[in-house]
Amino acid sequence: MSEKRNQVSRRQFLNYTLTGVGGFMAAGMLAPMVRFAIDPVLQPQGKGEFTAVAQVDEITSEPQRVDWTIDQVDAWYESEVTKSAWVYKQEDGSIVALSPVCKHLGCVVAWAGNDDYPDQFFCPCHDGRYYKDGENVPGTPPNAALDRFQQRIEDGTLYLGKAIPREEA
Amino acid sequence: MQWTKTDINQYKEVTEYVDTLLVPLLPISFQMDSKIEKIVFQGELVKIFANELEKRFKGRILLTPVFTYLSDEEISQEAKRLNKWVDYAKENPFTHIFFLTFDSKWKKCEQELNGNLLWFPSIQSGDLQSDQIRALIKDQVNEVMDLIRSYW
Numbered sequence: 649m650s651e652k653r654n655q656v657s658r659r660q661f662l663n664y665t666l667t668g669v670g671g672f673m674a675a676g677m678l679a680p681m682v683r684f685a686i687d688p689v690l691q692p693q694g695k696g697e698f699t700a701v702a703q704v705d706e707i708t709s710e711p712q713r714v715d716w717t718i719d720q721v722d723a724w725y726e727s728e729v730t731k732s733a734w735v736y737k738q739e740d741g742s743i744v745a746l747s748p749v750c751k752h753l754g755c756v757v758a759w760a761g762n763d764d765y766p767d768q769f770f771c772p773c774h775d776g777r778y779y780k781d782g783e784n785v786p787g788t789p790p791n792a793a794l795d796r797f798q799q800r801i802e803d804g805t806l807y808l809g810k811a812i813p814r815e816e817a
Numbered sequence: 818m819q820w821t822k823t824d825i826n827q828y829k830e831v832t833e834y835v836d837t838l839l840v841p842l843l844p845i846s847f848q849m850d851s852k853i854e855k856i857v858f859q860g861e862l863v864k865i866f867a868n869e870l871e872k873r874f875k876g877r878i879l880l881t882p883v884f885t886y887l888s889d890e891e892i893s894q895e896a897k898r899l900n901k902w903v904d905y906a907k908e909n910p911f912t913h914i915f916f917l918t919f920d921s922k923w924k925k926c927e928q929e930l931n932g933n934l935l936w937f938p939s940i941q942s943g944d945l946q947s948d949q950i951r952a953l954i955k956d957q958v959n960e961v962m963d964l965i966r967s968y969w
Contacts, residue, residue, distance in 0.1 A: 753875060753876025755875050772962070773875075774877065
């Protein structure tokens with residue numbers, strides 16, 4: 649008994665206990681702070697998701713319209729939203745996926761939508777036009793090129809992500 | 818443009834480009850009889866239709882909130898009320914006014930309206946989420962788009 653009492657004196661015992669309890673309290677206070685500090689890192693990156701839209705070997709050099717649906721969640725609704733893109737293969741085999749949303753006021757443009765311009769994108773609202781690469785035709789209402797979708801190809805399937813505006817050259 | 822804060826703010830900047838007003842006409846009833854299902858279904862459909870049109874022609878069409886009326890009400894009275902909407906709307910540079918409806922009663926008083934009535938016979942029932950009905954509606958929307966473009 650006396651040996652044990654020498655190993656841990658009353659003073660030491662109190663020291664250990666206080667340090668231990670104090671440590672727990674400090675950790676309890678710090679943990680949420682650290683959690684807040686690194687919170688952005690822990691956010692799931694759901695918004696950058698890619699969706700399979702087409703098989704690569706079905707894509708031709710002529711722009712085709714592909715549609716797909718995504719779940720869109722805003723503060724009030726969760727809804728299925730249909731997204732579309734115009735996709736075509738370039739001569740070097742790479743794929744271009746253009747957003748169909750007109751950069752003027754947001755209508756939906758169509759490839760060869762006007763018989764007078766069979767090799768351009770045409771916006772039915774105010775006759776805006778875009779070349780095949782998405783660049784706006786000067787002199788028509790749009791003042792920027794069509795957005796491009798982020799893309800990824802896996803196992804012969806084309807996946808598209810978000811539409812990214814281009815820098816105006 | 819939708820009837821939302823962001824869209825209206827954009828609209829204010831570009832009123833000269835948005836020359837078309839689209840008003841969905843939507844009957845309501847509170848009599849829980851055999852007709853109610855049809856009326857409610859028409860309502861769902863007309864909203865889907867109007868939204869789809871707005872999506873395609875966002876830059877040129879202003880979509881108003883739906884014009885609601887009691888389905889038992891005298892239609893010529895409602896026509897007057899609707900014309901009043903149009904009179905106010907015309908303070909903005911609208912040159913084309915379209916009314917979108919599936920209610921055939923409007924067809925009879927089309928002449929009294931200060932705008933173009935887009936009335937279509939609609940599907941009467943069905944599952945709006947099903948692929949078949951969706952494709953059907955898309956086809957019909959495309960037809961209506963061509964029709965609207967022919968007015969422009």
